[in-house]
Amino acid sequence: MLHWGYDEHNGPAHWKEVFPVANGDRQSPIDIKTEETKYDPSLRPLNPNYDPASAKIILNNGHSTSVEFDDTVNKSVLTGGPLSGTYRLRQIHFHWGSNDEAGSEHAVDGMKYAAELHVVHWNSEKYSSFVEAARQSDGLAVMAVFLQIGECNPQLNKITDRLDTIRIKGKRALFTNFDPSCLLPKSLDYWTYFGSLTVPPLLESVIWIVLREPISVCSEQSAFVRLTAMRMDLGLTFWFKIPASQRQDIVQLAKFRSLLSTAEDEVACCLLRNYRPPQPLKGREVRRN
Numbered sequence: 001m002l003h004w005g006y007d008e009h010n011g012p013a014h015w016k017e018v019f020p021v022a023n024g025d026r027q028s029p030i031d032i033k034t035e036e037t038k039y040d041p042s043l044r045p046l047n048p049n050y051d052p053a054s055a056k057i058i059l060n061n062g063h064s065t066s067v068e069f070d071d072t073v074n075k076s077v078l079t080g081g082p083l084s085g086t087y088r089l090r091q092i093h094f095h096w097g098s099n100d101e102a103g104s105e106h107a108v109d110g111m112k113y114a115a116e117l118h119v120v121h122w123n124s125e126k127y128s129s130f131v132e133a134a135r136q137s138d139g140l141a142v143m144a145v146f147l148q149i150g151e152c153n154p155q156l157n158k159i160t161d162r163l164d165t166i167r168i169k170g171k172r173a174l175f176t177n178f179d180p181s182c183l184l185p186k187s188l189d190y191w192t193y194f195g196s197l198t199v200p201p202l203l204e205s206v207i208w209i210v211l212r213e214p215i216s217v218c219s220e221q222s223a224f225v226r227l228t229a230m231r232m233d234l235g236l237t238f239w240f241k242i243p244a245s246q247r248q249d250i251v252q253l254a255k256f257r258s259l260l261s262t263a264e265d266e267v268a269c270c271l272l273r274n275y276r277p278p279q280p281l282k283g284r285e286v287r288r289n
């Protein structure tokens with residue numbers, strides 16, 4: 001396999017050829033069977049505490065778009081929940097699919113959402129860097145938030161409005177004064193289990209915290225269908241009366257799909273999907289608060 005990706009020739013089914021841990025005992029994502037989750041009274045409320053000044057840049061690394069944070073001090077941290085100690089915010093990024101029917105990495109009773117936000121933290125109490133923590137069984141804590149097709153999400157525009165400036169792999173832009181809490185749902189109820197990074201090297205160092213309540217995202221497909229239905233009702237050519245500039249706002253998810261997985265000197269290829277399918281649970285327990 002040349003370089004891993006999400007296409008037929010280098011996608012998740014091939015990753016084990018280079019990263020044998022892909023067949024490990026605590027791989028992510030998983031399909032959460034809600035009936036089999038176990039209530040755990042010892043689980044505490046989640047306590048995200050982020051300083052918007054920690055946000056630094058937004059970038060396209062070829063397999064997702066991420067916002068990177070200054071993690072040289074404990075300015076933006078996650079405590080509580082299943083965690084013992086303080087986990088420092090490192091970055092956030094997204095996973096999505098080529099259509100609205102799939103795109104999330106975790107599934108709930110077999111159901112996939114259109115996309116999934118990952119908020120990545122590392123255990124700064126026990127380890128001295130993200131890279132060191134990523135090699136430890138309790139090194140990372142990733143909060144996952146499902147994105148469900150619906151109304152456009154004004155908070156998400158802060159990110160999707162910037163994607164046209166980082167279309168090419170490797171591009172980055174200043175991105176500060178951003179508190180990722182604005183992308184969290186009202187309820188911070190969660191499921192938690194021990195898993196891994198969902199992208200090579202698939203390190204088995206993640207305490208997963210999957211929020212049960214999704215946030216909304218709009219997409220061209222669903223918006224177009226809604227508008228067409230509306231146009232049928234109105235019997236007017238309603239759609240073409242919207243100035244193109246405004247039409248832009250109804251394509252949040254489509255903007256992720258127009259990012260390129262290729263660099264300047266390569267033949268342009270869109271990053272249409274970047275989700276790994278659910279992996280075997282292998283006897284692991286999923287707890288809920």
Ligand SMILES: COc1ccc([C@H]2OC(=S)NC2=O)c(OC)c1
Nearest residue numbers: 091118120142197198199200201
């Ligand atoms: C900050 O560095 C990171 C963050 C996340 C990942 C992947 O793992 C999960 S979870 N989502 C991913 O995209 C990663 O993989 C090498 C490195």
Ligand SMILES: [Zn+2]
Nearest residue numbers: 093095118198
């Ligand atoms: Zn991720």
